[in-house]
Amino acid sequence: MRSNAARRKSTAEWVTLSLSLLVVGALIVVALVEESHRQEGDAGGLQVTFDTERVARRGDSFYVPYRVLNTGSEAISSAEIWIEVFDGERVVQSAEINVQFLPLQGRQNGIFVTTHDPESHALRSRIESLQFP
Amino acid sequence: MLVEPREASTRPRLGREWSDEFDDAVRGLASGFLIGIPVVFTVDSWWLGDQNEPLDSLTLLAAAYALTLAAVYWIGFRRGLRRGWQYLGDAIEALALAVLALVAVFWVLGQIGDGQAPSIAVGRIAVAIAPVSLGVAIANHLLARDASRVDPDQGDASAMRDSRHLGHRRRALFEFAASAAGALFMCLTIVPLDDLSAITTEVPFRNLPLVILLSLLVTYSVVFAAGFAGEADRHRTPGPLQTPFAETVVAYVAALIVCLTVLWLFGRIDQESTAMEVYTKTVLLAFPASMAAAAGRLAV
8 A cells, every 4th residue: 555655646746747747848849940940051151230329429439230141051160251341332341240140030239330331331241161060 | 765855744745836836946946057157158059059049959858858858756856755647747747847937048048039939949948958957856956955054964064053142233244254255165166267348349338237137036036936955034024134124135136245355356347448348248157146045045
């Protein structure tokens, strides 16, 4: 009798086990969903966006916030990106930024400093190279 | 041969099912924090998790389950003797507790749920889960019930000290010193590596109050809330510094003092450091150090 009681789980134990299965199961489901998203995408997808609404002017310089987003299917260990400032079709300024450790859907925020007013100039980015882990 | 823990009744204990469950869970969590926090508090493990692909994370999760199952079989975190398939369930519960602990830590540090992708959360949890779940699984060994001051071994330093009937002031001093020693042990493993600078950069300043709250909560759990060594004795002991709240705060303050000292000794802060830099580094370092400080108090 005592032995049978010892083997039987109490309600509290059943609830704990059920919640535990739920937690671990949720982690596995999230990993599988992320894996399916990853397989749908291409390696090496990188998106650079400039937030020209939040430009700050300090003296002769304009501080332009930007965001680099890894939209590809692999983590990126290093990326070299050229940022170019255009006056019409003419490049008037260019600079290289280096981004380290961009996980899947990872982002890196930064500020690009230029002496050209972003309202009258166009900012464009160009991927120079990518390295994977 | 498997030996049932001393004075441990076989489950379920009638009328105490829920409190037993709660005690086991909190005790397991505290043990998991103690073992796993050095890995969790390493920024390289965060970056490794960032680069993990989801399938790699699942492999790590499976490996962590296998290790946890072995540890649960030999040691475990539950009151009473377990049998057969209950070990499988206990290992799942240890893993789930580790997941919850890591979610809490990473959320408080602003490393998940703050705009990061779900794959980052999964990767970071997968990298750090094995040491935390192993910590949960060996709670019966690491934080044994009714050990230390209540029932110390013959010849044990704390037993000999007890026989001399220390006064409240002397005992409080011993406990403060034990907290400081525990915190020092943890600080000396973290500060020389300079991970703290990277962590200081990664953790948003607005999250620091949450870090303090979680530090106090885990410290309280380790010493009082989970039926650990001497818990009943602590609740009974009179004196202004022998209340659960006061002891938790004293352990945390001891950790803060040790953190400041070690940071200064290793040149991580100096007279040119700003107050904000000192505050940030001290609070972040006190997070693992306060857990070790709480564990140190169990030794006296």
